[in-house]
Amino acid sequence: MARVVVDVSLKPEILDPQGRAVQGALGRLGLEGVADVRQGKQFVIELEGELDQEQRAKLEELAGSLLSNPVIEDYTVSINESTDSGSTAGAN
Amino acid sequence: MARVVVDVSLKPEILDPQGRAVQGALGRLGLEGVADVRQGKQFVIELEGELDQEQRAKLEELAGSLLSNPVIEDYTVSINESTDSGSTAGAN
Incomplete structure (x- = not known):
């Protein structure tokens, strides 16, 4: 499991x-x-398994086109591999 | 100069x-x-000078009321003191 955070x-x-x-x-x-x-x-993207080179390249490409508008926005991509992405249990 | 990032x-x-x-x-x-x-x-807040205790408390309070809706949202506050907050020159 990898967690990717894209800040726009x-x-x-x-x-x-x-x-x-x-x-x-x-x-x-x-x-x-x-x-x-x-x-x-901020987009928090959870991906199954380990990130391969192709996925990383695709992520960069999509962060700069789908997730942000390159005319007026900047983006940063932070990749955090093998997160223990907790459960989505409805506490509280 | 302090930079505070509030993620909601x-x-x-x-x-x-x-x-x-x-x-x-x-x-x-x-x-x-x-x-x-x-x-x-994501809110990026630039504050003049060093952050005092009162400002930190106020920031926490406002992050949980003005910047987020406590019924449906969580927030995190990250404080980065004395950033060299670059110029706002219009390159590109």
């Missing part, structure tokens, strides 16, 4: 009105000194 | 139709062995 964020030169709204709200709610907030997306 | 994800027992759609698309586009996909949000 707006490129620094792209305005982020959602992040700006959160920045304002954090200030109003009492957090001082907030210089900037950017909001992004 | 749906609780495991909550259905994630958006993640399910991405899972289907990854399979159709040629990535084999995808067992699960969950989509979450």
